[in-house]
Amino acid sequence: MNIKITEQIAKIQSSNHFSGTVFVKDGERILADVSYGYANRSEQLKNQTTSRYGIASGCKLFTSIAICQLVEEGKLSFDTTIGECLDLDFPYLDEKITIHHLLTHTTGMPDYFAEEVMDDFEELWVKNPMYHLRRLSDFLPLFQNKHMKSPKVGRFHYNNAGYILLGLIVEQVSGLVFTDYVEERIFKEVGMLESGYFAFDALPQGTALGYIDNSDGTWKTNIYSLPVKGGSDGGAYVTAKDMVRLWEALMNHRLLNEVLTNQLLTAHTQVDEDSFYGYGIWIKKNEKGVFKYHVMGYDPGVSFHSAYFPNSSQIVVVCSNKSTGASDIMNGIEEELTRFQAFK
Template sequence: MSIYQNQHHVIENVVTRECFSGVVGIKEKDYSPFVTAYGLANRTENRANDIQTRFGIASGCKLFTAIAISQLVEKNLLSFDTRLKDCLDVSFPQFDNHITVHHLLTHQSGIPDYFDEEIMDDYESLWKQVPMYLIRTGADFLPLFQNEKMMFNPGEKFHYNNAGYILLGLMVEKVSGTSFTEYVEQNIFKLCSMDTSGYFSLDYLPSNSALGYIDNRDGSWRTNVYSIPIKGGADGGAFVTAFDMISFWEALFSRKLLSESYTNILLSPHAKVKDGVHYGYGLWMNSKEDFIWKYHVMGYDPGVSFHSAYYPDRKTQTVILSNNSTGAFPVMKEIEEFYHL
């Protein structure tokens, strides 16, 4: 039985309940993708989201950074054991000298984070002292954390860390000789035929891009233009469509981005998060009795919520893109529960 049977009923129920705004995509095996859109991309102009609308995905694109690093390792331009201090000519006066690329990829470096999601919940507060319109490159983030103390010793534990991926992006730039966003667009997006995806500046978004919306308790709302960095980079902020994200998963699992051996390294469980949940290089994986049933990425920013997954046993993909701060997670759970993914 195809996963698409009764999909309208299932998705319509949850999007109505959650007041979901965005796009939902499902792709099973060799079937054509099922993609449907809800809500408004631009509330002022009453412009609806459609199945080709581009959405920001926040931290969902850390996987692109991990693939970029892995490509450079495969070319022998870097190694997973390369130390931070041996790669970047940047001062980190209180950082441990033994931090490696592997530590950064797996959130086990122990470095201070510019936004620690375990103790901070207001991402917008970061930009009260540092205007968000000045944050256009990875180097622009450095003053927010480079002089702070380590949180723990490298390799000691898993602790989700955005700053670590900023440093990985700077490594990509140093080794490749090109900007991080250009490297990803040329060496990942282009190979995946992600023709409408990119790292776009919020003050110059291309056509058919959804504005992110923050809803207030009193019923009022505002866009997220002053709430997140003006341009995305190695720790998050790319814009994609549902079709492009489906193309990405297909390219990754058909070994178009990395060789089989390096794809397997990327997809291996390198850090235990909790029982049944591990982290590889740039993505999460859920397991049951040592069988990985789900590889997935997610992203949350003010005005952005995103979940996308690949289910290897079913060879099925899901993509949930939203231009609201919440909504993607309950849609994903409803789909998984109904279709027993």
């Protein structure tokens, strides 16, 4: 392990009380493999490298890979419109919306969670009980009959509902339930044998429960704060090592051919000065080009960051079973890796 990196992680953890697992790999070298906090606070079961963590929107990358696989097989194209590949009625959606628009959050369509109206994700489940949401089609009533959010298709606006539609497209084209498709065609393909889409009421052994901390020191789990089972917009569970396997397989063209991999990793839309979005993946650039490809996810009781640094092939995975903390750890690791590269 790299002493400087593990010291930096420990320093940050002492101030933000990070709970989760951090794994950093450089080729065959493991630079960090540390865990903090409890997977189950009541039983005082500690988090471990083998713990399964929810990763929220971090798994939009899996959805994009699934779509790209179907494009590679000739069953779709990125220019295919919603109406051409989805046998559902959306009375107010712009007929020009394509799979490319869905992948890049540039549809202008309404979302099922409107951040400008609600600032607490839990508010969504007051009228729409989360225990009813087990399939992708269960989300449709939350946005199917809403009007377009923006009249202009092509402008970036992060959108979970668009990824629900992508999952439904995967189901209709492949004939498989979306979660089954990802587990069979992606997870098993690359050896992510501990990862999956698990329901809250049937979590397997070794799963870290998500915790929401209150300002008065009390806490609760997130079982009533999220849909009972994840899908194409978020909610898969992974181990840190399994996420490393995903990055290695993607970058070595084991999931997609070189052309489709490059398409997924292309900066299709600019979000701000140095941040771009590809297909299900964030891209950060600097004066030398792409600094990192990364994914992240935030939900009540979940914070997750993971990145692949193309100039060094280093991989970082930060999984937390608390609502905050992963970004601080990720930023601290980046600082150390930058110094590490300068002296390599």
